[in-house]
Amino acid sequence: FNIILGLAILAIGVSGISTSSPLLLWLLNYNGFSSFDYEPVIPWFGIFALGFGTSALLSRKIRKPRHASQPVFVKPITFLGRNTLLIYLLHQPILFGVLMLLGLI
Structure with a gap:
């Protein structure tokens, strides 16, 4: 559809x-x-x-088993995908701080 x-x-x-x-x-x-x-x-x-x-x-x-084994590098990517709001909210003050420090140089 x-x-x-x-x-x-x-x-x-x-x-x-x-x-x-x-x-x-x-x-x-x-x-x-x-x-x-x-x-x-x-x-x-x-x-x-x-x-x-x-x-x-x-x-x-393409049906995969629900609990198929995944390569090691997939785990961090899965974490990023499941916690996008947290990452977005945390990166804002970090970038702001880095830019402020660069402005002092």
Whole structure:
């Protein structure tokens, strides 16, 4: 289902459909509006849905045992992936301190 949805949303986005309503600015291309940091949800959500659907198909075909042994280097990567908020919150004051020290030099 996600692959079909992704293809449909991607087709809508590529077809050049745009809007003149400011309420739909986040969703479609907006006539007369340009900005470097603006990207509408359509077609990019279509690409996300395609990836989500493809991964679901591939994960069905490639079944691994739930407790398969993993290489040693995977453990730290798993820790980073499971604690991203903590890492994000801790790195901010560390970077700030490093930049302050560099400013003193």
